[in-house]
Amino acid sequence: MNFDIKKSLEELEDTIFKPSDFESNLILKCQELMKKKLKDYSVEDLRVMIGQEIGLKYLVPLALDTLMENPFVSGDFYNGDLLTNVLRVDKQFWKQNEDLLFELNEIIATVKITINTVLPLLEDYESPS
Template sequence: MLHILTVKQHMKKRPKGLKAPKTKYKNDWKSMSLENLEKDHWGEPPHDSHVVKTCHQLRKKPLKDFETEDLRIMIGQNIGLRYLIPLALETLRENVLAEGDFYEGDLLKSVLTSDREFWRKEKDLFTELEEIVSDNEQVLKEQGPKLWDAFKEMKKKYKFKEKRNTACFTCIHVMTKSKPILFVSHDDDSSWEFTCGANEHSEEEIKIISLEEATDIDGSINELADMPEGVCAERENIGARWIKK
């Protein structure tokens, strides 16, 4: 853990004014290094740490020469995700249990535990990850049950732009988990409502919880995190498609 913090602390010391990676990749991007792609040269490692020195070295390495262990290390440190996650997904599509130097499936583990904010923004890549995991569901359940559980946990993670402690309305049935969330409304005053879909609730049945508590109850509502104000969504049951109105 000390090594990880050291790398992150160093990243915070980058010079200001650096350009963010372009949305579109260059045709030859895999032949370039992270330093060249990000136009960010870290210089010499500030600490005599194996992890720090390795990360500095890998930033100079052409991406086409990256091995599974290289991807595992860098993604585990949340470095260069914009470029390395697509490479990792290519590897995982070939072998979902691809391994670096630690254990079978360690690359997928690094991907699943990487920066949640990255995945919230890169929805196309998350969709691709979902497809890979879903296509290998049986393999993961049999040979990598912890990885399957990590994926389910990842899907449940908070994706709303509002703060986690933002108050929202729900009903007693949802709060006690006796009924699922079948109706979601993002009102004009920015408030959120998550209920079981019953036509009427008494005043006593209306409850207030935080947005994070709502996602803990049912992680699938994260699919509606970007729903604009003044729109509501309904579904017939858990697993059914949300219909926005």
């Protein structure tokens, strides 16, 4: 990573997240996370910000490091919710960041192996004897 995780997104992007006239819980959460140092981000923080496509060039590498350890890691919703949001990132981002795409493809390969191994066992388990 070519950035300092001891800095916040506001510091790294040299920008201030401007208050909105419409202050939903999500907007307030994103404003809060813009000020938080990246080293202190939780899985849920990554999930939220990546889901909003904020700070992707900083947060996707952190998310991929986490997903390499456990592709099914969860934020506050369900197992694999971080991976789900990473997979929803606009394809243009991946075209511009082929090194990150390579890492994502490694994670996807691991997930596919797991699914292909477990799915037949689940189907067999659920079948009446």
